[in-house]
Amino acid sequence: MSAQSLHDLTLAQSGQQLAAGQTTSVDLTRHALARIAAHSALGAFLHVDAEGALVQAAAADARRAAGQALGPLDGIPIAHKDIFVTRDLPTTAASKILQGYVSPFDATVVAKLKAAGTVTVGKLNCDEFAMGGANENSAYHLARNPWATDRIPGGSSGGSAVAVSARLVAGATGTDTGGSIRQPAALTGITGIKPTYGRCSRYGMIAFASSLDQAGPMARTAEDCALLLQAMSGFDERDATSAQQAVPDFVSGLRTPRAGATAEQPLKGLRVGVPKEFFGEGVAAGVLEATKQALAQLQKLGATLVDVSLPRTELSIPVYYIIAPAEASSNLSRFDGVKFGHRAKQYTDLADMYRKTRAEGFGPEVKRRIMIGAYVLSHGYYDAYYLQAQKLRRMIADDFQSAFQHCDVIAGPVSPNVARPIAADGGRQADPLAEYLADIFTLPASLAGLPGMSVPAGFGEHGLPVGLQLIGNYWQEGTLLHTAHAFQQATDWHQRVPASLA
Numbered sequence: 001m002s003a004q005s006l007h008d009l010t011l012a013q014s015g016q017q018l019a020a021g022q023t024t025s026v027d028l029t030r031h032a033l034a035r036i037a038a039h040s041a042l043g044a045f046l047h048v049d050a051e052g053a054l055v056q057a058a059a060a061d062a063r064r065a066a067g068q069a070l071g072p073l074d075g076i077p078i079a080h081k082d083i084f085v086t087r088d089l090p091t092t093a094a095s096k097i098l099q100g101y102v103s104p105f106d107a108t109v110v111a112k113l114k115a116a117g118t119v120t121v122g123k124l125n126c127d128e129f130a131m132g133g134a135n136e137n138s139a140y141h142l143a144r145n146p147w148a149t150d151r152i153p154g155g156s157s158g159g160s161a162v163a164v165s166a167r168l169v170a171g172a173t174g175t176d177t178g179g180s181i182r183q184p185a186a187l188t189g190i191t192g193i194k195p196t197y198g199r200c201s202r203y204g205m206i207a208f209a210s211s212l213d214q215a216g217p218m219a220r221t222a223e224d225c226a227l228l229l230q231a232m233s234g235f236d237e238r239d240a241t242s243a244q245q246a247v248p249d250f251v252s253g254l255r256t257p258r259a260g261a262t263a264e265q266p267l268k269g270l271r272v273g274v275p276k277e278f279f280g281e282g283v284a285a286g287v288l289e290a291t292k293q294a295l296a297q298l299q300k301l302g303a304t305l306v307d308v309s310l311p312r313t314e315l316s317i318p319v320y321y322i323i324a325p326a327e328a329s330s331n332l333s334r335f336d337g338v339k340f341g342h343r344a345k346q347y348t349d350l351a352d353m354y355r356k357t358r359a360e361g362f363g364p365e366v367k368r369r370i371m372i373g374a375y376v377l378s379h380g381y382y383d384a385y386y387l388q389a390q391k392l393r394r395m396i397a398d399d400f401q402s403a404f405q406h407c408d409v410i411a412g413p414v415s416p417n418v419a420r421p422i423a424a425d426g427g428r429q430a431d432p433l434a435e436y437l438a439d440i441f442t443l444p445a446s447l448a449g450l451p452g453m454s455v456p457a458g459f460g461e462h463g464l465p466v467g468l469q470l471i472g473n474y475w476q477e478g479t480l481l482h483t484a485h486a487f488q489q490a491t492d493w494h495q496r497v498p499a500s501l502a
Ligand code: GLN
Pocket: 130, 131, 132, 133, 155, 156, 175, 176, 177, 178, 179, 180, 181, 208, 324, 439
């Protein structure tokens, strides 16, 4: 082995080494499993399948030895957020209510990544039913930020972010309803993209807020995100909201020069919209500074900065925290002790069984959302809350379309702050309202259904990572990935690793 350890390899590099016969899938998988075990205190995983992973790895090596034509991800270990159902591994959505549940089928995204030859090493920690932004709502255990283990990694895809930033695996799946790929990616210094709503199938992704939920990849580089997204995307007849949209070649798109670009100015002609509402008060000084430096870097690469406005940015918080709980209250009604997972041991009648099962099975944040959701949908309040929120959602989407008249991508911070310390009492004492407010910059793109990305952009307060958010118009993931790739060719923020985790 060269100076580079196996865990330093990106997905793309692993693929090249496998193709060149410099490593094997079994070596990569053994190495990943050993590193996962060595860093189990980070809490990234809810379930590790060492035995199954090694069987898959041996099969990948056999395919290669037989001379089969293999895709770029074949034989590479990855892991899935425990929101995706898996046939061979338990799926809990980090909830007690699904403890011990094993699905009879694989989520489409999981099936597609398996078909691409990836090796599944396990299931990743997250907030219960993906509700949260700190991974403190996992019913099982905390996930810790590898940059400072007394701090949150972000959420809800916190385990995915920890696994990738600690280089336990080079790539992972995540889901993003209101920021759950972008925010943990930003707080741990990795790259993640939430595609356009409808790009990836939601079949087998445990539903939180169906009109917002999207799957997406988390990895260290834009190139690796492109490789994963390529495999994850595409129409699925089993998801009625999956789009009949052609999937472009994201990987070769990274290197396809823009019209008019030069070697020094690969982003020449790209208009980057800078919404003034994303740079106001409430953003930490270090985050603001790193974000501005990143914008200057885009300019150096040839992009032009354009002032734009997203006037309803603040309203995205109440709008999201009405719509998402409303949908959650409906989606989570299926967890009643009859068909899935946990059932209360002692009860008097059916209603009592429902009540006790749900009281025992759901954590406090999930209960809070079910109650808010039931309230805003109830007769008498529906028009005042839910209907009003839907109207504003449309206006938020329209604001983006006005902005995109003047620019090709929109750029700003992902999160107003760097990773905060884990709350008292093992994370249980976090302030829910403060959590909701910190979603301000990721919610607008989610409500509009637009693709959004987080790209490592330096360090802010306490030397902790900062992410640059790039938002594109519908189906423009290719533009985001291309822009991020150009940025990563000129910067090395995405290559920085926590000092304690060499
Ligand atoms: N933090 C947001 C919430 O708590 C977003 C979560 C997500 O995207 N799954 O709902």
